[in-house]
Amino acid sequence: MIELLSPTPPGWGGTLLLGLLHSIEIAVGATCVGLLIGTGGAYGKLYGGPVVRDLLAVYTTIVRAVPELVLILLLYYAGTDLINQVLTAMGYQRIDISGLAAGIAVLGFVQGAYSTEVIRGAILAIPQGQIEAARAFGMPPSLLLRRITLPAMLPFAIPGLANLWLIATKDTALLAVVGFYELALATRQAAGVTKAYFTFYMAAGALYLALSLISNFLIGRVEARSRRGMPSVKEAR
């Protein structure tokens, strides 16, 4: 069993670790894309015109009501089709989209819907006076976003965003169904070749669990930092 998991061939540990690396890459990318969409979406929902608001409501409702697996399939086919159609219309050759980019784009689109709601709630939780004070000082909107809104909403948004990050790490496993090479697919391959199904799925579970626990620890540190200077709820009680 130990030989099967050793990092150098004939062991399959290296394959699993490479898969884990791909999973982390996709999760980090998807979370970044999701945060960008989420910030834009939250701004659109809060300050946008009526049309923007309704379109964003449709986006968040549909994405949150349809299973991720179905969305991944739909977006993957629709996205690659669309890009290739645009390219052929402009007179270029069709291209193969890399699994990494497609995975990040698809999961990021899904993450965006969830983080829109998280960030919208967090922006609403900022004490009004802070934003009004910044406006009264004549801060332009971009500076206001960078210096006041984003840092001030962080402590309210981090618990929700942490959940989303954990969901993103676990959703990468779904990409195995579409054939992206990441931890779940690497495990499936290793288990299929060696027939040691139980060993490899346990190992993969342990790797995902370790990723979650390490993330939890790091997120706790980030949250404590984002809350610096704020009164602690524990002391108030």
Added chain:
Amino acid sequence: MAGEATIINVAARTSLWLQPHRIVLILIATGLVLSAVFFMRWDWLPQYYEMGLMGLWRSLWILAVTCILGFLFAVPLGLAQAAGSIWVAAPAKAFCTVIRGTPLLIQLWLLYYGLGSLFPQYPWIRESWMWPYLRQAWPYGVLALTLSFAGYEGEVMRGAFAGVPRGQLEAARAFGMSRWKIFRRIWLPQAIYRALPTLTGETVLQLKSTPLVATISVIDIFAVSSKVRQDTYLTYEPLLLLALIYMTVTGILVFAFSRIEARIPNKVG
């Protein structure tokens, strides 16, 4: 007087809701749907109609069974974490952490391919009454989804049990209720009231997890749509219909839960 107020309210609400830009958006959406109906290929529908209904029935059945069983597991898990000694609280906590920290897909494959490949090695399992079931795929799917729901809901129930005001439990004890009766009449119902809004969300999440059982060859509605795609070489039509079906079921679930929530007295404590 009350009737008048409602009429004004309804009028105000419709005028707010049907603003000009919304009418345009609805027209565009209708146009998209109609063009999907007329320009995409739907001639395969009659052929797969019955299979689709069977698949939908299986998805819903798996959803119902795993939610009910999972909730029954979640109550002791939550209680152990909220009020148990460390000897029961720690294993319950560990179970919830492991379930929530690993992808459902891996749990499913571990049970089906992992355990499923271990079982045939033991003759006593092969000769027992369970073997006809253990040879099929759906018991593993139901088990994995049940454990997953129990893990997530166990955390919710922990918070719900801990959130019941102490005064209510003390009052029940002062009335001379036995511990079991306090749990049955006061603690559990109050905790369920508190957990209900979260329970709606968890049930929808569980519905969205059910297509994963298609990866271990259970023929649910997702597997039917995959079969249609393989047979007809159509990419979008079966997937769009599938998304519509899931959205409809989600809508019905949310509506049903909101009706149940409305029946519960909301002045708690």
